[in-house]
Amino acid sequence: MENIKKISLKLGKSKYERKQITSSKMASDYIRGFYGNDMELFESCFILLLDQSNTTLGYAKISQGGICSTIVDIKIVCKYVVDSLAQGVIICHNHPSGNSTPSLNDKNLTEKLASSLKMLDTKLFDHIILTKDSFYSMQDNGEI
Secondary structure (H helix, E strand, O other): OHHHHHHHHHHHOOOOOOOEOOOHHHHHHHHHOOOOOOOOOOOEEEEEEEOOOOEEEEEEEEEEOOOOOOOOOHHHHHHHHHHHOOOEEEEEEEOOOOOOOOOHHHHHHHHHHHHHHHOOOOEEEEEEEEOOOOEEEOOOOOOO
């Protein structure tokens, strides 16, 4: 239960108030606020946890890597899903290079995460790749 408090505190007492997410643009704008001036320095990965009405429950930083990759541990994502009782997840990471095209590793991660979350009766709604000036939605492009 302590972890749920940590998740809800990241929303309840910050500028990230609960919000219903209805599009990839809305999700990317919301998640972009989690990044500081480091968008072009190194890759980071966040998850956005959603309830049954696609309203945010919380978010978590899953990993921070180097200039061209970051490691996402599926078990950690699943832990946050179980702790928050999330019904849906949007995963997001940035590409410091400015190229928003998903790599083969990005596509493999999406497939593996969607499969793992399905076993928890949780849906992977989107995998968003952010750059300084744009975003790429794997859902919008038929890759989820």
